[in-house]
Each structure stands twice: as C-alpha cells, then as structure tokens.
Amino acid sequence: MNTFLIYMENKRKFFDNYAQSFFSFSFSYGKKLVEAMKYSFFSGGKRIRPILLYLFFESFTDLKYSFEDEKFLSYIFPPSFAIETIHTYSLIHDDLPSMDNDDYRRGKPTCHKIFGEATAILAGDALLNYAYEVLIDWESDFVKDFQEIKSKVLKIISKASGAHGLVIGQEADIELENFEDENLESQLNFIIENKTVKLLRASILSGFILSKNKNIDIKLIYNLGTYIGFIFQLIDDILDYEKEKKENKKTFATLFGIEKTKSLAKEYKKKAYFILDDLESKGYKLKIIKDFVDFLYHRKT
Numbered sequence: 001m002n003t004f005l006i007y008m009e010n011k012r013k014f015f016d017n018y019a020q021s022f023f024s025f026s027f028s029y030g031k032k033l034v035e036a037m038k039y040s041f042f043s044g045g046k047r048i049r050p051i052l053l054y055l056f057f058e059s060f061t062d063l064k065y066s067f068e069d070e071k072f073l074s075y076i077f078p079p080s081f082a083i084e085t086i087h088t089y090s091l092i093h094d095d096l097p098s099m100d101n102d103d104y105r106r107g108k109p110t111c112h113k114i115f116g117e118a119t120a121i122l123a124g125d126a127l128l129n130y131a132y133e134v135l136i137d138w139e140s141d142f143v144k145d146f147q148e149i150k151s152k153v154l155k156i157i158s159k160a161s162g163a164h165g166l167v168i169g170q171e172a173d174i175e176l177e178n179f180e181d182e183n184l185e186s187q188l189n190f191i192i193e194n195k196t197v198k199l200l201r202a203s204i205l206s207g208f209i210l211s212k213n214k215n216i217d218i219k220l221i222y223n224l225g226t227y228i229g230f231i232f233q234l235i236d237d238i239l240d241y242e243k244e245k246k247e248n249k250k251t252f253a254t255l256f257g258i259e260k261t262k263s264l265a266k267e268y269k270k271k272a273y274f275i276l277d278d279l280e281s282k283g284y285k286l287k288i289i290k291d292f293v294d295f296l297y298h299r300k301t
Contacts, residue, residue: 039111053076059284153210
C-alpha cells in the first residue's frame with residue numbers, strides 16, 4: 001500500500017480539526033464574508049501543501065516532538081495553515097468569471113456561485129491577509145532560535161505568493177490565452193514555475209527549515225521541491241486535458257500533447273528519485289516521500 005495515502009489521511013484529519021479554531025471569529029456585520037471564507041477553506045481539499053510541510057519536517061528532523069503537544073503545534077501549525085489559506089484564496093480568485101470562470105471546484109459550486117462575485121473577491125482578499133496575520137502573530141518557544149526560523153519561513157512563503165510567484169504566474173497565464181510567445185514552452189514553464197511550483201516548494205522548504213537539519217544542502221531540497229511541483233502540474237494538465245481542450249484553454253497538455261507532457265513528468269520523477277535515493281544512502285528514511293512522488297505521478301484525480 002502507498003504509505004503516503006495513509007500519512008495524508010491522518011494528517012488531513014489533524015489539519016482540518018485543528019484549523020477550525022482559527023475560524024472562531026465573527027462580526028456583527030458582514031457575516032457573509034466569514035461564511036464564504038469557511039465555505040472555500042473547508043471544501044474538501046487534500047491539504048497537500050500543509051501535509052508536505054509536516055512530511056519534510058518529520059523526514060529530516062532530529063527534534064523530539066508530538067502532534068499532541070500544544071508547544072510543538074505552536075511551532076508547526078501556523079505556517080502550514082498560512083500556506084493553505086493562501087492556496088485557498090488563489091483558488092477563489094482563479095475561479096472568478098474574469099479569470100477561469102469555473103462554476104464547480106471539487107464537485108461543489110465555486111465561491112462566487114454561492115456568495116456572489118463581490119463577496120468571493122473579498123473572501124479571497126481576506127484569506128490572503130489572514131495568512132499574514134497568522135504568520136506575524138506566530139510565536140513559539142519550541143526551539144531557541146525560533147525568530148530566525150520564523151524570518152526564513154515568512155520570507156519563503158511571501159515571495160512564493162506575490163509578484164515574484166503565484167500572482168505573476170496567474171497574470172502570465174491570462175496573457176497566454178490572449179497571445180502565443182514565440183517560445184511557447186518557455187512561457188508555459190514560467191507559468192507552472194510561478195503559479196504552481198513556488199507555493200508547493202515553499203511548503204517543502206518551510207518544513208525542512210523547521211526541521212533544523214544542518215547536514216543537507218538546502219539546494220537539494222529546493223531542487224526536489226521544483227521537480228515535485230512540475231510533476232504535480234503536468235499530471236494535472238493531463239487529467240484536465242479533455243475539459244481544457246473543449247474550452248480551448250492553453251496548457252502544456254493541450255499545446256504539446258499528452259505523450260510529451262507525460263514524458264516530461266517522467267523525467268522530473270527520475271530527477272526527484274535521484275535526489276531521494278542519494279539521501280536514503282545517507283541514512284534518511286524517505287519511503288513516504290517516494291510514495292508521494294508516485295502518488296502524484298500515477299494519480300487519477
């Protein structure tokens with residue numbers, strides 16, 4: 001059995017249960033906004049990004065910890081929550097009529113179909129800002145050098161989410177629909193790198209930094225995060241091929257075909273395994289991460 005699927009189910013339940021307390025606020029007016037935020041955040045996502053943060057922390061740390069220890073949770077949970085909050089905001093905005101104009105996500109009506117376009121925009125804005133509220137307020141005495149670690153994680157998440165990451169990737173994706181660059185493959189790689197890879201890689205790098213591992217060059221983890229992010233998006237493009245083709249949307253699969261897309265994903269898988277095999281030879285137990293890579297490559301949904 002794929003060990004990552006067991007790990008994912010366990011950590012997903014933990015994440016969803018613990019995240020409830022982060023949405024305990026309410027207001028005298030504007031209650032619809034909080035409803036829209038909760039609706040989108042708890043809409044049944046796999047929680048891949050926070051789970052990756054936990055997985056890379058657990059795979060590389062020598063720290064003693066327990067997910068039942070509140071002291072440890074004050075250290076590990078806020079950045080994982082912030083990343084998922086940013087991801088949720090991006091999905092709300094991505095679904096808007098002015099963007100991808102999607103009526104359904106994960107089998108449910110999208111935020112703007114339930115709450116209206118204006119409230120959906122505000123819900124996305126609120127979730128993005130809430131992520132930074134949580135990160136700024138993040139405090140923990142689980143490790144002595146917490147402030148240094150917090151600064152590194154905050155920088156990684158911030159750069160992955162804005163004009164140097166997710167947002168420029170979205171804009172480049174919009175531009176792609178209106179014209180084709182003479183180097184289309186380069187343009188698509190730019191979109192994937194910024195719109196998808198950087199936030200996934202931020203989760204992986206954050207988990208690794210939180211692990212306080214000083215024996216592995218972080219560049220290796222950075223590269224591993226890049227390969228995983230590209231596998232994730234390329235397989236997504238294959239799974240969405242029929243729908244995107246019908247809607248004349250430009251993705252790697254619709255422009256270059258399923259075979260080339262699958263072949264490229266396979267190359268990234270080989271590169272990821274090369275790093276993982278090398279790290280395993282140094283004594284790290286990475287079967288769950290390997291099973292995660294297999295899960296991404298072979299997934300059907």
